[in-house]
Amino acid sequence: MPRRAAAPTEPAPPAGAPGPRAPASAAQRALQRLGLTDDSALALHLPLRYEDLTRVTPLGQARDGDEALVEGVVLSCEVLTRLRRQLVAVVQADDGVRLTLRFFTFYPTHRQRLAVGARVRVHGELRGGWAGWSMVHPRLLAPDAALPTGLTPVYPTTAGLPQAYLRAAIQRALARLAWDETVPSAALAELPGGHARAWTLQQALRLLHQPPPDVERDALQQRTHPAWRRLAAEELLAQQLAQWQARQQRAAQRAPVLRAAPDGLPARLQAVLPFALTGAQRRVVADIAADLARAHPMHRLLQGDVGSGKTVVAALAAAVAIDAGWQCALMAPTEILAEQHFGKLVQWLEPLLQPLGRSVAWLTGAQPRAQRQAMLQAIAQGQAALVVGTHAVIQQQVVFQRLGLAIVDEQHRFGVEQRLALRGKAGADAPGLEPHLLMMSATPIPRTLAMTAFGDVDVSTLDELPPGRTPVVTKLLADTRRAQVIERIRAQVAQGRQVYWVCPLVEESEALDLRAATATHAELAAALHGVLDAHGRPVQVGLLHARLPTADKKAVMAAFARGELAVLVATTVIEVGVDVPNATLMVVEHAERFGLSQLHQLRGRVGRGSLAAACVLLYSPGQDGRLSAAARERLRAMVETHDGFEIARRDLAIRGPGEFLGARQSGLPMLRFADLQRDADLIEWAQRWAPWMWTHAPQQAQAHVQRWLGAKLDYLKA
Numbered sequence: 001m002p003r004r005a006a007a008p009t010e011p012a013p014p015a016g017a018p019g020p021r022a023p024a025s026a027a028q029r030a031l032q033r034l035g036l037t038d039d040s041a042l043a044l045h046l047p048l049r050y051e052d053l054t055r056v057t058p059l060g061q062a063r064d065g066d067e068a069l070v071e072g073v074v075l076s077c078e079v080l081t082r083l084r085r086q087l088v089a090v091v092q093a094d095d096g097v098r099l100t101l102r103f104f105t106f107y108p109t110h111r112q113r114l115a116v117g118a119r120v121r122v123h124g125e126l127r128g129g130w131a132g133w134s135m136v137h138p139r140l141l142a143p144d145a146a147l148p149t150g151l152t153p154v155y156p157t158t159a160g161l162p163q164a165y166l167r168a169a170i171q172r173a174l175a176r177l178a179w180d181e182t183v184p185s186a187a188l189a190e191l192p193g194g195h196a197r198a199w200t201l202q203q204a205l206r207l208l209h210q211p212p213p214d215v216e217r218d219a220l221q222q223r224t225h226p227a228w229r230r231l232a233a234e235e236l237l238a239q240q241l242a243q244w245q246a247r248q249q250r251a252a253q254r255a256p257v258l259r260a261a262p263d264g265l266p267a268r269l270q271a272v273l274p275f276a277l278t279g280a281q282r283r284v285v286a287d288i289a290a291d292l293a294r295a296h297p298m299h300r301l302l303q304g305d306v307g308s309g310k311t312v313v314a315a316l317a318a319a320v321a322i323d324a325g326w327q328c329a330l331m332a333p334t335e336i337l338a339e340q341h342f343g344k345l346v347q348w349l350e351p352l353l354q355p356l357g358r359s360v361a362w363l364t365g366a367q368p369r370a371q372r373q374a375m376l377q378a379i380a381q382g383q384a385a386l387v388v389g390t391h392a393v394i395q396q397q398v399v400f401q402r403l404g405l406a407i408v409d410e411q412h413r414f415g416v417e418q419r420l421a422l423r424g425k426a427g428a429d430a431p432g433l434e435p436h437l438l439m440m441s442a443t444p445i446p447r448t449l450a451m452t453a454f455g456d457v458d459v460s461t462l463d464e465l466p467p468g469r470t471p472v473v474t475k476l477l478a479d480t481r482r483a484q485v486i487e488r489i490r491a492q493v494a495q496g497r498q499v500y501w502v503c504p505l506v507e508e509s510e511a512l513d514l515r516a517a518t519a520t521h522a523e524l525a526a527a528l529h530g531v532l533d534a535h536g537r538p539v540q541v542g543l544l545h546a547r548l549p550t551a552d553k554k555a556v557m558a559a560f561a562r563g564e565l566a567v568l569v570a571t572t573v574i575e576v577g578v579d580v581p582n583a584t585l586m587v588v589e590h591a592e593r594f595g596l597s598q599l600h601q602l603r604g605r606v607g608r609g610s611l612a613a614a615c616v617l618l619y620s621p622g623q624d625g626r627l628s629a630a631a632r633e634r635l636r637a638m639v640e641t642h643d644g645f646e647i648a649r650r651d652l653a654i655r656g657p658g659e660f661l662g663a664r665q666s667g668l669p670m671l672r673f674a675d676l677q678r679d680a681d682l683i684e685w686a687q688r689w690a691p692w693m694w695t696h697a698p699q700q701a702q703a704h705v706q707r708w709l710g711a712k713l714d715y716l717k718a
């Protein structure tokens with residue numbers, strides 16, 4: 001299709017709706033890109049914030065940082081090339097005070113509108129300095145138009161879509177919109193807090209798009225206004241309705257009943273374990289066993305802090321499935337982690353499986369073809385009782401004979417599609433059945449988030465660490481004290497202990513001036529040259545990073561696990577799950593660049609045995625000599641608490657739920673209007689009314705879900 005001539009950069013708001021055959025302008029294409037293709041989508045495209053253009057600000061009473069509307073006459077306008085090329089205009093405001101306007105990008109139109117003697121109206125943030133008031137990149141408004149009577153909404157937009165165009169399109173959509181209420185009045189009557197119940201949805205939307213002059217401005221900006229709360233309530237209700245429905249659908253699905261004999265594999269496995277289960281582990285194992293014994297698919301999330309002992313719980317669950325004559329699959333996000341699991345599970349289970357003529361299989365993308373073929377065959381014929389691996393486990397060529405249980409470790413590393421794929425793999429021998437699903441995570445999910453994002457999942461928590469662990473001491477040090485840290489490493493390795501050193505990037509990046517893993521490796525190797533370990537052997541420093549070929553990665557990891565390497569310098573590939581109890585010191589370089597949960601996971605790599613352990617967080621302030629506020633908060637949280645739940649709560653507060661989970665991994669369209677902290681009372685309300693609605697007003701429930709979630713519904717079933 002031939003491209004149309006470029007549209008003017010600032011198209012005027014169109015007079016009417018474009019006809020179906022009208023050529024798409026740049027702005028229309030931008031609307032499409034944002035998904036604003038029909039009236040409902042436009043009506044639900046809500047302002048980011050509001051601007052007050054209702055009155056002119058007297059500069060005499062203004063304060064630094066105020067958002068201000070100023071009218072006046074241009075005294076001068078010129079292009080300066082001080083430091084940066086800029087257009088500078090001086091305006092004499094109507095109250096006699098002068099205001100300097102600065103533009104670092106500007107066009108001929110700017111100079112036309114700012115001609116000396118011209119009357120101007122500008123809007124922007126005031127900066128007060130020794131040279132008087134100024135504004136950088138103010139918006140130029142038509143000087144003679146009547147001032148609006150209400151606040152002006154500012155919408156999220158994209159290149160080629162001017163606010164005025166978007167605003168006009170939304171106004172037209174609102175005028176046409178005729179939505180009936182889908183929330184039953186009984187539920188509305190019980191809406192907690194505020195007066196949200198007195199509003200129809202349509203009234204709420206109108207207010208948010210066109211705030212009347214007398215609106216409570218703060219409430220509107222802070223989103224605590226009843227109109228915002230009404231939207232949040234609707235959205236949360238839609239989510240709870242969809243989850244309730246997903247739960248019902250799952251209850252209608254069938255799964256194999258998995259029950260172990262009293263003296264079966266689980267009992268025999270427990271008998272050979274080198275430790276007794278903690279109370280929390282026993283409780284969680286019982287939860288899982290009860291689920292597996294039901295004819296409906298389990299859908300359970302096992303959350304437990306790093307080191308809380310989730311692997312053995314997984315092994316016992318697998319043992320139940322195997323004892324009942326079914327297969328079990330365990331999927332881990334990285335090859336190293338999968339291999340660790342494989343090693344442990346082989347050690348625990350293989351002696352018990354061998355007499356039964358069954359085995360543990362191993363699948364990754366990197367294994368040799370012949371080995372892979374043999375594994376696939378063992379899986380298809382059912383001889384492989386347990387299959388451990390990476391994403392390779394869910395590939396199409398993998399056909400199980402009868403898969404009864406799928407376990408996903410570090411589930412937050414996987415996407416929804418991958419979880420769905422596992423559930424579709426019950427196998428030829430299990431027509432019409434779905435395997436049970438156990439997800440494991442070391443990133444605990446705060447309650448409000450669990451209720452919204454994981455409403456369809458049952459949650460078990462390991463809230464007790466195995467006995468004899470001494471808490472890891474966390475120290476925060478500026479990178480300038482590196483030498484001191486290296487001294488400490490010498491002392492540790494001389495006692496036969498092992499050390500992790502984690503770097504954020506693989507190679508020296510000039511731009512960021514990161515000390516790369518390779519450089520650090522060389523530095524540590526030099527510093528530890530000639531040091532002998534407890535057995536009198538010279539200590540070795542290993543290097544592990546993402547670019548290393550898989551076989552090398554494995555070899556390095558294995559050498560560290562066997563204690564042949566005293567120090568392991570690594571990029572974050574060791575982030576999840578590795579288990580080397582002899583490691584007692586974790587150093588994280590550029591700790592300020594890591595996320596809070598990531599840091600907590602890394603710290604969890606040490607303190608896994610009964611030896612005292614420490615975590616040193618090295619930080620390097622930016623060029624201005626300071627850490628960002630968020631970085632400071634993360635590091636402070638690490639020093640202040642070891643509790644994974646508290647860490648998760650703070651992480652959520654720092655990052656917000658969108659980033660915390662990521663739409664991909666929660667399997668949920670992120671909440672657009674509701675805020676889990678601000679609207680926690682509404683979550684409870686929605687949870688209470690969703691089942692009622694499906695029973696008493698199913699058509700409304702259906703319409704409500706469709707309106708708010710529409711096409712995203714499939715994701716909720718994951």
Ligand code: ADP
Nearest residue numbers: 275276277278306307308309310311312466579
């Ligand atoms: P995570 O929950 O982080 O996956 P792991 O399953 O790797 O934790 O367990 C951490 C360490 O604790 C392992 O070395 C494991 O063998 C050990 N462990 C697990 N349960 C117990 C227990 N009940 N008593 C003592 N040690 C345990």
Ligand code: MG
Nearest residue numbers: 310311409577
């Ligand atoms: Mg683990």
